[in-house]
Amino acid sequence: MDSTSLTIGIILVIICVFPFVLFSVNNSKKRKRRIQNLVKKAQESNATIQEKDDWNQSIIGIDKTNKMLFFSKKSEEFDKFISINISELLKCRIERTENNHKVLEKLELELTFASKPTVVLEFFNKNETRLILNEIEIIQKWQTLLNKIT
Numbered sequence: 300m301d302s303t304s305l306t307i308g309i310i311l312v313i314i315c316v317f318p319f320v321l322f323s324v325n326n327s328k329k330r331k332r333r334i335q336n337l338v339k340k341a342q343e344s345n346a347t348i349q350e351k352d353d354w355n356q357s358i359i360g361i362d363k364t365n366k367m368l369f370f371s372k373k374s375e376e377f378d379k380f381i382s383i384n385i386s387e388l389l390k391c392r393i394e395r396t397e398n399n400h401k402v403l404e405k406l407e408l409e410l411t412f413a414s415k416p417t418v419v420l421e422f423f424n425k426n427e428t429r430l431i432l433n434e435i436e437i438i439q440k441w442q443t444l445l446n447k448i449t
């Protein structure tokens with residue numbers, strides 16, 4: 300193999316790999332920014348995030364000491380950020396919405412309170428994200444965690 304072929308081969312590999320590296324770096328930066336925003340919003344409420352999870356364009360975190368839950372979701376239509384006092388949380392349950400073919404359409408965490416309206420946190424929506432990744436494991440984790448607090 301001569302040096303010209305080797306050089307062309309290396310350049311082609313770099314051209315093919317570069318978009319994937321760029322995509323990964325951008326996703327990493329976005330994830331870091333989401334976490335920083337969550338921590339900042341928690342600090343504005345005099346809370347400290349003790350546990351968190353993020354997926355797709357969403358992030359959830361909790362301050363167990365102050366019983367505060369923070370949830371953020373970004374979609375094409377809007378950015379949503381919710382801080383919830385969970386001291387009056389009665390129960391937490393998972394709401395699965397499936398179509399006639401048993402395909403998951405929505406995955407939501409429903410929070411029921413003693414003296415305020417029910418709050419629904421959307422973890423997955425087929426119209427926004429075609430592929431479900433680890434949302435089921437994350438929502439089950441948070442259901443368990445929140446039900447332990449009640």
